[in-house]
Amino acid sequence: xxxxxxxxxxxxxxxxxxxxxxxxxxxxxxxxxxxxxxxxxxxxxxxxxxxxxxxxxxxxxxxxxxxxxxxxxxxxxxxxxxxxxxxxxxxxxxxxxxxxxxxxxxxxxxxxxxxxxxxxxxxxxxxxxxxxxxxxxxxxxxxxxxxxxxxxxxxxxxxxxxxxxxxxxxxxxxxxxxxxxxxxxxxxxxxxxxxxxxxxxxxxxxxxxxxxxxxxxxxxxxxxxxxxxxxxxxxxxxxxxxxxxxxxxxxxxxxxxxxxxxxxxxxxxxxxxxxxxxxxxxxxxxxxxxxxxxxxxxxxxxxxxxxxxxxxxxxxxxxxxxxxxxxxxxxxxxxxxxxxxxxxxxxxxxxxxxxxxxxxxxxxxxxxxxxxxxxxxxxxxxxxxxxxxxxxxxxxxxxxxxxxxxxxxxxxxxxxxxxxxxxxxxxxxxxxxxxxxxxxxxxxxxxxxxxxxxxxxxxxxxxxxxxxxxxxxxxxxxxxxxxxxxxxxxxxxxxxxxxxxxxxxxxxxxxxxxxxxxxxxxxxxxxxxxxxxxxxxxxxxxxxxxxxxxxxxxxxxxxxxxxxxxxxxxxxxxxxxxxxxxxxxxxxxxxxxxxxxxxxxxxxxxxxxxxxxxxxxxxxxxxxxxxxxxxxxxxxxxxxxxxxxxxxxxxxxxxxxxxxxxxxxxxxxx
Amino acid sequence: xxxxxxxxxxxxxxxxxxxxxxxxxxxxxxxxxxxxxxxxxxxxxxxxxxxxxxxxxxxxxxxxxxxxxxxxxxxxxxxxxxxxxxxxxxxxxxxxxxxxxxxxxxxxxxxxxxxxxxxxxxxxxxxxxxxxxxxxxxxxxxxxxxxxxxxxxxxxxxxxxxxxxxxxxxxxxxxx
Numbered sequence: 001x002x003x004x005x006x007x008x009x010x011x012x013x014x015x016x017x018x019x020x021x022x023x024x025x026x027x028x029x030x031x032x033x034x035x036x037x038x039x040x041x042x043x044x045x046x047x048x049x050x051x052x053x054x055x056x057x058x059x060x061x062x063x064x065x066x067x068x069x070x071x072x073x074x075x076x077x078x079x080x081x082x083x084x085x086x087x088x089x090x091x092x093x094x095x096x097x098x099x100x101x102x103x104x105x106x107x108x109x110x111x112x113x114x115x116x117x118x119x120x121x122x123x124x125x126x127x128x129x130x131x132x133x134x135x136x137x138x139x140x141x142x143x144x145x146x147x148x149x150x151x152x153x154x155x156x157x158x159x160x161x162x163x164x165x166x167x168x169x170x171x172x173x174x175x176x177x178x179x180x181x182x183x184x185x186x187x188x189x190x191x192x193x194x195x196x197x198x199x200x201x202x203x204x205x206x207x208x209x210x211x212x213x214x215x216x217x218x219x220x221x222x223x224x225x226x227x228x229x230x231x232x233x234x235x236x237x238x239x240x241x242x243x244x245x246x247x248x249x250x251x252x253x254x255x256x257x258x259x260x261x262x263x264x265x266x267x268x269x270x271x272x273x274x275x276x277x278x279x280x281x282x283x284x285x286x287x288x289x290x291x292x293x294x295x296x297x298x299x300x301x302x303x304x305x306x307x308x309x310x311x312x313x314x315x316x317x318x319x320x321x322x323x324x325x326x327x328x329x330x331x332x333x334x335x336x337x338x339x340x341x342x343x344x345x346x347x348x349x350x351x352x353x354x355x356x357x358x359x360x361x362x363x364x365x366x367x368x369x370x371x372x373x374x375x376x377x378x379x380x381x382x383x384x385x386x387x388x389x390x391x392x393x394x395x396x397x398x399x400x401x402x403x404x405x406x407x408x409x410x411x412x413x414x415x416x417x418x419x420x421x422x423x424x425x426x427x428x429x430x431x432x433x434x435x436x437x438x439x440x441x442x443x444x445x446x447x448x449x450x451x452x453x454x455x456x457x458x459x460x461x462x463x464x465x466x467x468x469x470x471x472x473x474x475x476x477x478x479x480x481x482x483x484x485x486x487x488x489x490x491x492x493x494x495x496x497x498x499x500x501x502x503x504x505x506x507x508x509x510x511x512x513x514x515x516x517x518x519x520x521x522x523x524x525x526x527x528x529x530x531x532x533x534x535x536x537x538x539x540x541x542x543x544x545x546x547x548x549x550x551x552x553x554x555x556x557x558x559x560x561x562x563x564x565x566x567x568x569x570x571x572x573x574x575x576x577x578x579x580x581x582x583x584x585x586x587x588x589x590x591x592x593x594x595x596x597x598x599x600x601x602x603x604x605x606x607x608x609x610x611x612x613x614x615x616x617x618x619x620x621x622x623x624x625x626x627x628x629x630x631x632x633x634x635x636x637x638x639x640x641x642x643x644x645x646x647x648x649x650x651x652x653x654x655x656x657x658x659x660x661x662x663x664x665x666x667x668x669x670x
Numbered sequence: 671x672x673x674x675x676x677x678x679x680x681x682x683x684x685x686x687x688x689x690x691x692x693x694x695x696x697x698x699x700x701x702x703x704x705x706x707x708x709x710x711x712x713x714x715x716x717x718x719x720x721x722x723x724x725x726x727x728x729x730x731x732x733x734x735x736x737x738x739x740x741x742x743x744x745x746x747x748x749x750x751x752x753x754x755x756x757x758x759x760x761x762x763x764x765x766x767x768x769x770x771x772x773x774x775x776x777x778x779x780x781x782x783x784x785x786x787x788x789x790x791x792x793x794x795x796x797x798x799x800x801x802x803x804x805x806x807x808x809x810x811x812x813x814x815x816x817x818x819x820x821x822x823x824x825x826x827x828x829x830x831x832x833x834x835x836x837x838x839x840x841x842x843x844x845x846x
Binding site: 585586587589626628629630633634635636637638644648656659660663664 | 791795798799802803804805806807808827829830846
């Protein structure tokens with residue numbers, strides 16, 4: 001039997017659809033015209049609402065309940081000329097029912113798309129409007145449901161010296177009956193000036209859940225995950241105070257994905273958790289984990305100032321406390337103080353070799369990032385714990401990406417000072433480049449190239465995270481530095497006129513050791529203590545100022561000794577070879593070979609008898625001697641040699657004893 | 671009356687002289703008796719006399735010799751506790767004495783036996799810096815000393831060590 005009803009219902013249906021489409025198109029067209037005409041009024045209302053100048057490029061309506069604003073710019077204030085933040089597209093949906101029945105606009109969701117923000121301008125905007133933004137966040141959950149979307153949002157960090165860093169941000173936040181949840185995905189990257197490509201780094205994922213009651217925002221769960229690092233926090237924001245607790249760890253174990261709704265659906269998620277846990281496997285366990293537990297944070301927001309009242313945590317079982325403040329004014333200023341073992345009693349803390357105290361101040365201005373660091377470090381000595389101090393101030397910090405993707409940091413100037421119990425070391429670096437390579441989980445490397453005073457300084461450093469305290473190894477070379485500028489390293493440098501070249505190694509494992517070789521060519525040695533004594537004792541004033549062809553030493557400094565090895569001094573009239581060691585008990589051990597030319601010796605009245613004896617020799621031999629004892633009363637021995645034997649054969653015993661007494665009187669005038 | 675006073679004064683004077691002579695005669699007699707016992711090979715009796723001298727005559731001019739002898743006796747009878755006390759007192763009281771070097775050597779050996787590292791280090795340094803040597807044609811410098819117990823003590827300073835001998839036997843060595 002044929003179905004005669006089909007053609008009967010189809011025609012009215014088609015007519016109805018056509019009419020409906022026509023109505024919808026007409027309404028859309030009409031609304032769009034209305035919005036175009038009212039664009040300025042809408043911008044003005046937004047300015048009124050946000051209390052800051054807003055401009056809108058274009059507004060359009062899409063059926064049935066969404067509005068799209070394009071090229072929307074927020075200004076720092078109502079009077080600003082230059083926009084601070086511009087959004088390519090802002091799309092919002094609203095409740096049509098509310099408009100039709102209650103004649104009021106109720107926003108259901110809002111999304112920000114395709115926008116690029118300069119970091120500097122964003123900071124400036126937040127500085128002025130940060131408090132208002134927090135109030136806005138407080139007001140959002142008053143609605144029963146609301147959603148916020150971010151897509152293709154880029155924050156750009158301009159760099160003076162190279163590629164531009166940028167972070168892309170995508171995310172969403174939903175409010176449902178005063179419960180907040182959402183996620184944000186941060187993807188850092190580098191925009192290369194050379195070829196316009198973007199190099200993308202490991203992303204950071206953030207998930208959060210919470211709720212708002214009265215004026216209090218409860219953060220039930222705030223997670224961050226990046227590669228093998230997982231951080232979980234919880235807390236509350238109330239009365240402009242943020243309190244947070246949590247933990248963080250880095251591990252090779254495949255991380256468990258904690259569901260975002262964990263807190264609200266315990267039973268089901270326990271099952272999921274169990275399944276994930278049983279499937280987790282250890283890939284390659286290393287000791288290079290950084291575990292941060294017992295995070296306890298209290299921050300107060302009082303724009304433009306953010307106070308860190310306390311940030312306490314323990315990292316690898318070392319308790320740390322950070323306090324300070326951040327000020328967002330014309331420039332971002334940070335003043336932070338940190339210390340380890342903050343709750344330990346002063347007496348115990350003083351003897352704790354793992355204690356340190358530090359401060360950091362930094363100033364981010366238009367012309368770069370400047371600041372300083374000061375750290376008090378405890379060092380375990382033989383008997384007690386002493387405190388060393390490291391102070392560094394730097395100007396003009398910037399960074400760029402190397403070809404292999406690693407980060408190069410740059411400082412226009414670094415003034416470094418290291419103070420120990422007995423010594424102070426000062427270094428002034430300029431055009432300081434440091435390339436960091438943290439790819440390896442155990443070994444972290446840094447390469448440094450810099451100017452140091454009027455010469456250059458290069459170094460390769462390696463940090464081995466397997467050992468606690470951390471093991472550091474640095475290989476350094478210095479080139480063409482005027483010796484006197486290194487006087488803070490050793491007072492002996494102040495006696496040398498000339499340029500210094502050399503290689504130095506410093507490592508902390510198994511014990512702190514500094515070693516190396518230095519040399520200087522075609523310089524002058526002034527009033528060096530040993531030659532000063534020779535000059536005074538034997539009446540040879542020219543030994544106070546020796547013009548040398550080559551001066552070289554090797555050195556070794558550790559907790560047991562300080563030694564100069566392979567000492568080499570070559571000049572026309574003076575030569576010196578040997579070693580000189582001072583041990584930790586202040587006792588000296590040394591063997592030296594001294595050459596003094598006949599011409600030089602003949603200027604001394606005390607050596608004339610010797611000259612007479614040796615007048616027939618074609619060339620003068622070296623004096624080999626050994627030293628021991630303490631520096632204030634050195635023991636001296638003339639070592640055996642062919643020359644000494646020849647001399648003994650020529651002089652009678654009583655002359656020998658006479659010479660000995662005279663030499664003894666010179667060496668030991670008491 | 672006048673003459674009575676004179677007699678009393680004279681008697682007092684004679685008494686003082688007698689007393690001081692008795693005192694002097696006491697400590698000297700003890701010391702000489704001790705030396706005599708040593709020559710006769712009776713070291714224990716000599717020790718008793720020297721010890722009695724120390725107790726009875728603390729201000730005696732023979733105190734120094736007696737103290738060293740007592741310390742020596744204790745050391746060679748392995749009474750290291752009393753030997754340490756005696757030589758420590760010697761070092762404190764007789765800082766300028768030539769025998770001080772050997773007292774330090776005995777103390778060093780005692781503390782080496784007890785493995786007191788810190789004290790050993792201090793004593794070694796004190797011995798090393800006791801004298802400064804310059805050896806032009808000689809290989810070493812010697813110090814000799816005959817102790818109250820008639821033992822020949824010798825210290826030989828080389829450029830890199832000091833050796834102590836007692837009656838030809840090595841007592842201790844300090845390297846530097």
